[in-house]
Amino acid sequence: MTNRETTTRETLTRNQTLVFDALAKAAGPLSAYTILDKLRDDGFRAPLQVYRALDKLVDFGMVHRLESLNAFVACAHPHCGQHGLIAFAICEKCGHVSEFSNDVIEDQVRGWAAANGFKPSKTTVEIRGNCAKCLNS
Amino acid sequence: MTNRETTTRETLTRNQTLVFDALAKAAGPLSAYTILDKLRDDGFRAPLQVYRALDKLVDFGMVHRLESLNAFVACAHPHCGQHGLIAFAICEKCGHVSEFSNDVIEDQVRGWAAANGFKPSKTTVEIRGNCAKCLNS
DNA sequence: ACTGATATGTTATTAAGTTACATCAGTTGC
């Protein structure tokens, strides 16, 4: 239903590693340009270096793209294998992103698709709002 | 759960009408810049004219923004009053967008939010894939 | 060493969205 791993991941290239590490150690999602800035010292000069690495990482399922933010996060799941549809809850105050998967939503999407002859390739579910921590402060 | 109408709509301004009509008569979603081009003859010169109108129209619930496309569509529902969460199925071949609402998904989102102390303000559900028509051709 | 596939580097360009500032039109209060 959601994105499948189309490429076999063996080893990350240098650039992919740098981009992934930048995302992994960040508190929240980063835009491609923010990543670029963080990696200037590692020799990154142009957006394309970041976008190319991101494309692969998303393909591998190690990174998710947040459509409503034009930004990217490292996948929260340690070994990031197969999971179904993933939903994101994005705090508009602190920027924190919670990732969860939900089979019921996935079934509903599949159901609508089946009923309408639609063949889904990727499903985006993003909830914008305020997280518990920010609401209590 | 999803976006609420925060502004009371009475009459559309000239620019809002122009932008809405452009969207309403389009077959699929349009980007802000595409709208701008269509409205050059009506005196539009700058992106901001489009964005300002779009902001209001989205506020009124007459237009939806497709996050995964950076584009906008006129709402499919005639009187576009209250509906709950709206999902979009977007054909990547022909660009056609189907809009549907789904209470089960809305409940799931609400449920997760309640369990996690998250207060949602807007929920995005976008399914990318291929529509029935395109699959049979 | 030669070939093909993948990864990289670099420049320039297109697309998307915002900031800042000036103006204009309608309304409300006096």
Next chain:
DNA sequence: GCAACTGATGTAACTTAATAACATATCAGT
């Protein structure tokens, strides 16, 4: 009528996001 306020508009400049085009490098397999 006129000041004061509010919302809509126009315009230029700018930032941010993403891609196109082209050159080069790296490496596996033969």
